Amino acid sequence: DTGVSQDPRHKITKRGQNVTFRCDPISEHNRLYWYRQTLGQGPEFLTYFQNEAQLEKSRLLSDRFSAERPKGSFSTLEIQRTEQGDSAMYLCASSLDGGHEQYFGPGTRLTVT
Amino acid sequence: KNEVEQSPQNLTAQEGEFITINCSYSVGISALHWLQQHPGGGIVSLFMLSSGKKKHGRLIATINIQEKHSSLHITASHPRDSAVYICAVSTHGGSQGNLIFGKGTKLSVKP
16 A cells, blocks of 8 residues: 555646545545645644544535545545635545544645636 | 644754754643655654654654643754654544644754
8 A cells, every 4th residue: 555645636726616636545544634734834624534424524614615435435525616715735644543643645736726 | 822832933953963843732632743744745744642752763752741742853963854844733532633733843954
């Protein structure tokens, strides 16, 4: 297993468009997390899954954001009607379970023009 | 006030110097993490600790639960150590996993 992967690595989109990102966690990991990082800041928690169940969502996750992990494996994060303020690095991480070390993917850098 | 504070924000050192990065937090935690982030965004977990001290190669992490403080030390620093070092905490409670991050310390080691 090569670790956590994310696709695409970079995405440039026009304001108002929808975008979808994919995260493939380490295969035996039950937990999957999404974080967002803006320039010069530390990452901020968005949401996490335990297997296919979405157990917690940050208030940062407005109704334009939706995340799924339909089979408890890969996850998708969709942003509808993108805004310039959505420009950020979107990071995915996975862990064996709660309280275990998290392994991060390379991130998807989103630029909204 | 942020729940996780790091100092300094930026640090420049000469190769070979001993480096210390500090982290203070104001919430109850189940664990503290030190992470390394290179240009381009990839984050690598260096340490996860809930008490005492851990060592890996030239890196040492310590935590004082009573004082809510942790330090990351780098001995014999090298230019390849140049990166952003991020402190993060896992909080108590039902989620037991989502991390609260500091803003990071940008380290530059000059040859």
